[in-house]
Amino acid sequence: MKAFVIATLCAFTAAVGWSARSAVAAAPAWGQHETAADIEDGGRSFRNNCANCHGPDGDLVAGIDLGRAQFRRPMTDAELIGIIRNGIPGTPMPRSSLSEEQAARIVAYLRSAAASKGSATATGDAGRGKTVFHGKGACVSCHRAEGIGARVGPDLTAIGRARRAVELERSLVDPQAEVAPTNRFYRVVGRDGVVTTGRLLNQDTFSVQLFDSKEQLRSFLKADLREHGFAPTPMPSYRGTLTPQETADVVSFLVSLKGRTAP
Amino acid sequence: MTRRILVLLALAAASATLHAQVTFDRLLRAPAEPHNWLTYSGDVMNQRYSRLTQITPANARNLELQWVWQARSLEKFEATALVVDGILYTVQAPNDVVALDAVTGRPFWTYSHTPAGNARTCCGRVNRGLAILGNTLFMGTIDAKLLALDARTGELLWNTTVADSGERYSITHAPLIIKDKVIVGTAGGDLGIRALIAAYDVKTGKEAWRFYTIPGPGEPGNDSWSGDSWKTGGAGVWNIGAYDPETNLTFWGTGNPAPDWDGRQRLGDNLYSNSVVALDADTGRLKWHYQFTPHDELDYDSTQVPLLADIQWQGAPRKVMLWANRNGVMYVLDRRTGEFLKGKPYVKVNWMDGFDEKGRPRRVPGKLPTPEGTLIQPHVHGATNWQPPSFSPSTGWYYQAHFENSATVVVEGEFPRAARGNPRETTMGQTNLLNFYNNDGEAYGVVRAYDPATLEAKWEFKMSDITWAGVMTTATDVLFSGGKEGYFFALDARTGSLLWRAALGGQVNSGPMSYAVDGKQYVTVAAGNALFAFGLR
Numbered sequence: 001m002k003a004f005v006i007a008t009l010c011a012f013t014a015a016v017g018w019s020a021r022s023a024v025a026a027a028p029a030w031g032q033h034e035t036a037a038d039i040e041d042g043g044r045s046f047r048n049n050c051a052n053c054h055g056p057d058g059d060l061v062a063g064i065d066l067g068r069a070q071f072r073r074p075m076t077d078a079e080l081i082g083i084i085r086n087g088i089p090g091t092p093m094p095r096s097s098l099s100e101e102q103a104a105r106i107v108a109y110l111r112s113a114a115a116s117k118g119s120a121t122a123t124g125d126a127g128r129g130k131t132v133f134h135g136k137g138a139c140v141s142c143h144r145a146e147g148i149g150a151r152v153g154p155d156l157t158a159i160g161r162a163r164r165a166v167e168l169e170r171s172l173v174d175p176q177a178e179v180a181p182t183n184r185f186y187r188v189v190g191r192d193g194v195v196t197t198g199r200l201l202n203q204d205t206f207s208v209q210l211f212d213s214k215e216q217l218r219s220f221l222k223a224d225l226r227e228h229g230f231a232p233t234p235m236p237s238y239r240g241t242l243t244p245q246e247t248a249d250v251v252s253f254l255v256s257l258k259g260r261t262a263p
Numbered sequence: 264m265t266r267r268i269l270v271l272l273a274l275a276a277a278s279a280t281l282h283a284q285v286t287f288d289r290l291l292r293a294p295a296e297p298h299n300w301l302t303y304s305g306d307v308m309n310q311r312y313s314r315l316t317q318i319t320p321a322n323a324r325n326l327e328l329q330w331v332w333q334a335r336s337l338e339k340f341e342a343t344a345l346v347v348d349g350i351l352y353t354v355q356a357p358n359d360v361v362a363l364d365a366v367t368g369r370p371f372w373t374y375s376h377t378p379a380g381n382a383r384t385c386c387g388r389v390n391r392g393l394a395i396l397g398n399t400l401f402m403g404t405i406d407a408k409l410l411a412l413d414a415r416t417g418e419l420l421w422n423t424t425v426a427d428s429g430e431r432y433s434i435t436h437a438p439l440i441i442k443d444k445v446i447v448g449t450a451g452g453d454l455g456i457r458a459l460i461a462a463y464d465v466k467t468g469k470e471a472w473r474f475y476t477i478p479g480p481g482e483p484g485n486d487s488w489s490g491d492s493w494k495t496g497g498a499g500v501w502n503i504g505a506y507d508p509e510t511n512l513t514f515w516g517t518g519n520p521a522p523d524w525d526g527r528q529r530l531g532d533n534l535y536s537n538s539v540v541a542l543d544a545d546t547g548r549l550k551w552h553y554q555f556t557p558h559d560e561l562d563y564d565s566t567q568v569p570l571l572a573d574i575q576w577q578g579a580p581r582k583v584m585l586w587a588n589r590n591g592v593m594y595v596l597d598r599r600t601g602e603f604l605k606g607k608p609y610v611k612v613n614w615m616d617g618f619d620e621k622g623r624p625r626r627v628p629g630k631l632p633t634p635e636g637t638l639i640q641p642h643v644h645g646a647t648n649w650q651p652p653s654f655s656p657s658t659g660w661y662y663q664a665h666f667e668n669s670a671t672v673v674v675e676g677e678f679p680r681a682a683r684g685n686p687r688e689t690t691m692g693q694t695n696l697l698n699f700y701n702n703d704g705e706a707y708g709v710v711r712a713y714d715p716a717t718l719e720a721k722w723e724f725k726m727s728d729i730t731w732a733g734v735m736t737t738a739t740d741v742l743f744s745g746g747k748e749g750y751f752f753a754l755d756a757r758t759g760s761l762l763w764r765a766a767l768g769g770q771v772n773s774g775p776m777s778y779a780v781d782g783k784q785y786v787t788v789a790a791g792n793a794l795f796a797f798g799l800r
Contacts, residue, residue, distance in 0.1 A: 037370050044335060151416055207367045215415055217350050217371045219364035 037202040039181060042109030045102055050084075053092065058110065069114035080107045112181065124245065129253030132246050139250075142234070145257055151215050152199070153235065154183050158259035168251045172242075175235035186210055187231035188220050196220075197231055285347055285395050287442055291508055297738075298779035300346045303392045303437035304651055305776065307506040308571035311653040311735045313777035317784035318799060319739040323753045323762040325799050329785060330368030332361075332794045339772050340789035342392045343437070343651070343733070345400075346778035351787075352395070352414065353794060357388035358404040360412055366780050368796060374417040381429045382406035385453040391502070391649075391773075392437030394445060396465050403434025403447045409463055411445075423468035425449060425461060432456050437503045441513055441544045444471050448500025452518035452536075452564070455495035460504075460515055460540075462547060472547030476500065476517045476535050484534035492529035497521030498536035502649050505569040506544060507582070510599050513544045514571075514584065518564035524632045524672070525560065532557040537565045539586065541601060551601030556590045557623065560631050561614060561672070562643050563590035568651045571598055574659065574715050585715050587652060587663040589645030590614070592624070593718050607718040609711070610646040610667050614639060632672040642668040642706070644729075651733035651774040657740055658756055660712045660721055664744055666729040668706040710734060710744050712759065722759030726750075732788075733774025743786055745771025751788050751795065767795055 047056065050066070058066025075083075084103040087095040098106070133139045140149030145156040159168070170177060179185075186200040186208065196218060198210035208228060210218045222228060238247065285301060293299070293306045297314035304311045318326065334340055338356035345352045351365040358376040363369065378388075382405045394401040399420060400412045406428035411420040425447060426432035431454035439446045444462040452458055461473040476498040478484035488496055499518035506513050520529055520536035537556040540549055556563045570585045576595070584598040591612040595604040603622025615624040630639060647665035654661050708730035712721040730746035737743075740756040751771055752764040769791015777786045787796045 037373070040373060041335075151413075155416070155418060201371050202369055204369060207364070207369050209364055209369050209371050211371070211416070217362060217364075217415060219349075219367055219369060219371075221367070 038105050039109050039112050042105030042107070043113075045098070045106050046109055049096060049098065050106065058113075066110050067113050069111065077104070077107050077111075080110070108181070124248030124250070124252035126249070126252040126256040128246075129249035129251065132242065132250050133253055136246070137242065137250060151211070152213055154199075156254060156257055158257060160255045160257040161259060163254070165251050165255050168254050169247065171235070172247055172250065173237055173239045175233055175237060179233050183233075185231040185233050186228070188228040189226045190220075191224060191226050193226070197234075200230075284397050287396060287440060290396070290440055297777075298346075299348065300344065300776045300778045301395065302345070302440075303343050303394070303503045304568060304774070305735075307439075307441075307508070308654075309503070309505045309568050309651065310570065310572065310656070311651055311733065311774060311776075312655055312657075313735060313737045315737060315777050315779055315784045316739050317779070317782075318737065318741055318753075318777075318786065320741055320755045320762055322799060323741055326753065326763050326765070326786070326797045327800045328765070329366075329796045329798045331796075332363055332368040332370075334792045334794070337792060338388045339770075340792055340794070341389045341649075341772050342789060343774045343776050344787055344794065345393055345395055346776075347395060347414070349780045350414070351778075352393055352400055353789075354390040354393060354402065356390050357382075358390055358402060358410075360393065360400060360402055360417065362414070362417065363794075365778060365785065365796075366783075368794070372417040374412055374419065376402075376404055376408075376410060378404055379406040379428050382433060383428070383431050383454060384433050384435065384450065389435050391435060394438040394440050396440045396445070399465060401438045401440070401445045401465075403436065403438055405433045405435065407432040407434055407449060409434070409438070409445065409447055409468065411465070411468060421468035423463055423470070426456070426459065430456060432458075435501045439504050439506065439513065440465070441506050444544070446504065446513060446544075448476075448504070448515055450499045450501035450518075452497030452499025452501075452521055453523055453562075455497065455521045456499060457494055457496060458499045458517065460500055460542065460547070462544075472545075474540070474542055474547040474549065476538075476540065478534065487531040487534040489528070489530035492533075495521060496529060496533060496536065497523075498533075498538075499564075500566065501564075502566045502568050505571050505584075507571055507598055509582070511544050512541045512550055512598070514539055514541050514569040514598065516565045516567055516569060516586075518566050519559050519562050523560075523562045526558055526631075530558075533559070537563055537590075539565065539569060539584070539596070539601075541598070553594075553596055553601050553603060553622065555586075555588050555592070555594065555624075559590075561590070561639055563588065563645060564648075565589065566649055567647060568649075570652050570654055570661070572654045572661070572715060576604065576716060583715070585652070585654065585661050587647050587661075587665060589641075589648060590624075591641040591646040593663075593713065595715060595718070605718060609663075609713070609718070609720070610665065611640040612646075637672050639670050639672045640668075642666065642670040643672060644668070644670075648731065650731055653734040653736045653742070654715075655736040655740070655756055657736070657738055658712070659715070660756070661715045662710065662712050662734045662736055662742060662756070664708065664710045664730045664732055664734050664746075666706065666708055668729065708746055710742070710754065710759070712742075712756065724754055724759045724761070730771070732771040735775040735777065735786075737777065743775040743777075743788070745775070745788055745790065747771070749790060751775075751790060751797075765795075765797070767791065767793075769793070 081103040087093045142153040184200050187197045198212035202209040212218045293301045334355040336355045342354040349365050351363040360374040362371040398414045400414045402410045407426040409423045426449050431451040432449045435450050446462045448460040449458050458476040462471040477493050477496045504515035517538050520533040537559045538552050538554040540552045555565045584596045586594040591610045593609045594606045614630040617625045652663045708726040710724045726746045728747045732745035734744045736756050742754040742756040745751040747770045753762040767790035771790045773789035775788045785796045785798045
């Protein structure tokens with residue numbers, strides 16, 4: 001069986017760009033906080049501290065759409081953190097008591113949210129794409145959609161609301177290019193040599209939490225590990241595996257996935 | 264590349280067999296795997312008794328903090344966590360589910376449920392815990408939903424509306440799993456609901472049966488309500504039930520009738536308020552009931568955790584239910600038949616002075632709220648409330664945290680009319696309860712051990728303040744509990760002597776539980792807005 005493992009290990013394109021910048025910059029202590037838990041934390045802080053004026057989607061203040069990274073001028077992460085903490089004198093934007101780390105998490109959340117917005121449409125046939133998704137592509141070997149499939153890769157049930165067609169196509173043909181913080185793979189090697197890989201859920205100075213390839217929640221103390229670090233996504237490139245039309249069909253199918261209503 | 268993918272796929276395919284499913288048989292046999300804590304009280308009998316033996320009276324002084332998990336919530340933290348094979352699941356109030364590493368306290372995932380804007384609870388936006396079956400977690404919500412989540416990912420599997428939160432229904436307790444059903448009851452008794460207990464298919468969320476705690480017209484007991492008072496009579500359910508596999512009965516406590524402190528508009532016994540109801544677990548049909556406080560006007564909810572135990576009763580083995588009630592009386596019932604075996608006040612009680620031959624309490628005339636104020640014992644908060652008790656098969660004793668207190672209950676005037684014209688809003692008081700006056704020197708908290716055969720106290724550990732903490736005992740005769748002052752402590756379960764204590768800086772409003780990972784025993788309790796885990800140094 002040829003493995004076609006669908007593409008959104010690369011979700012949230014721009015967020016990765018932010019990650020990369022953090023990695024090569026002065027590496028403040030908060031630079032490592034890019035896990036799903038931290039972005040979620042940033043979202044919670046945004047709703048608690050920012051949404052009252054900016055709105056839940058960040059678009060209530062004229063000329064600014066935080067959810068789409070549209071500011072009155074381009075902003076670096078450091079500038080945004082400064083504004084969140086110090087406010088903008090002479091405007092309704094107040095100072096806050098948030099720490100630098102808390103502000104950085106809000107920025108991570110906003111960058112992540114901005115990357116997920118888009119409106120491009122695919123040109124393939126969603127019905128045929130679904131067939132490829134469940135058949136030739138064997139996407140459900142790693143991914144889950146509409147309640148069917150494995151959980152090793154991201155659940156794609158609502159991917160059509162989060163990603164544009166062009167992003168999905170790029171993830172299919174060049175999956176290593178960009179991987180969202182919430183979907184990055186991590187590899188740990190125990191002192192006994194046992195290797196475990198999985199989706200990174202959380203980490204701190206002393207421990208790391210994964211959703212491993214056996215669909216188990218796993219936690220490791222770094223002191224017990226011989227080595228640990230980010231790993232390439234197991235998502236293969238698809239170039240040459242599917243025809244261009246099949247790729248377009250799959251993209252159309254993915255774009256059509258808008259989530260499901262629970263019974 | 265292809266080889267790596269094939270390896271990945273093979274691992275994914277194997278996962279179904281590697282993951283340990285929490286079957287119903289495992290829930291029934293939970294005591295056989297004490298490293299896990301699979302239900303709210305540790306087992307379906309609600310004994311809250313850990314068979315782990317690493318922590319003993321001799322070494323409890325060496326307990327030290329292992330980790331703290333801070334909830335991002337300022338609501339009361341009343342949940343008891345579940346632990347399954349090293350993963351701890353709990354609830355960040357009101358209704359966020361979190362999965363933590365049970366060794367480090369670090370989060371794996373969080374599922375956030377935003378309750379409907381019309382969700383109302385009488386006494387806090389709280390949640391007391393979860394249930395698990397297979398790979399599915401279940402949670403009731405304060406907007407009266409029942410949610411099923413994938414325990415591996417936090418993904419929502421289904422979301423069923425149990426009742427209308429706009430009608431003041433809510434769910435605050437941990438669900439109960441029986442076979443292929445998940446069972447919950449609805450709170451809101453102070454707000455004028457007609458409460459219900461309902462069972463849902465664990466796979467689909469489809470309702471299997473429903474039992475109203477207030478009988479409808481034509482049903483036995485409906486005539487215990489005057490006029491249409493049954494429609495908004497309360498009798499809420501806000502604590503978990505118990506299950507007896509031998510009889511296939513599930514037992515649930517019910518709350519006060521509404522309006523709480525004025526019975527003039529709901530004359531009669533007000534069945535099945537302030538009762539325990541025994542239901543057939545497959546059909547929801549009522550098999551028996553016992554009403555602890557008929558026609559209650561003192562807010563004596565009977566929503567304590569039903570505790571099942573097998574004890575020696577008058578020289579013979581007997582399958583009983585032990586119940587320290589909010590009304591200040593402790594009961595022993597035959598759980599197969601509901602027969603009243605014994606009732607005895609365990610604090611100062613002045614609203615009743617005995618029982619008739621069938622176990623109906625004999626009321627003391629005049630002990631009702633009045634405009635002038637009436638001294639009532641116990642206090643309107645009760646002698647105990649919702650906090651979970653423990654039964655130790657090792658000592659054979661029943662353990663309960665409760666209050667010694669009283670109140671001067673005053674009725675005065677009309678309760679303010681509700682906004683938005685909701686007539687139910689006023690049911691908490693067509694009367695207004697002005698004050699609950701504690702009388703000097705009478706209010707304090709205790710943990711006590713009782714011999715269930717006699718209901719005599721064996722020992723008492725007294726606290727300066729009252730307590731809302733639950734109790735857990737262990738096979739090594741260590742008892743864990745806490746109090747409103749913020750202490751979490753270990754007592755010798757045979758003597759009540761203090762073995763160890765820790766100041767947690769926030770009220771202990773939860774029940775302790777214990778688990779083990781890689782051979783190390785942990786004890787957790789929630790205090791303030793955080794979950795604390797302790798183990799031996």
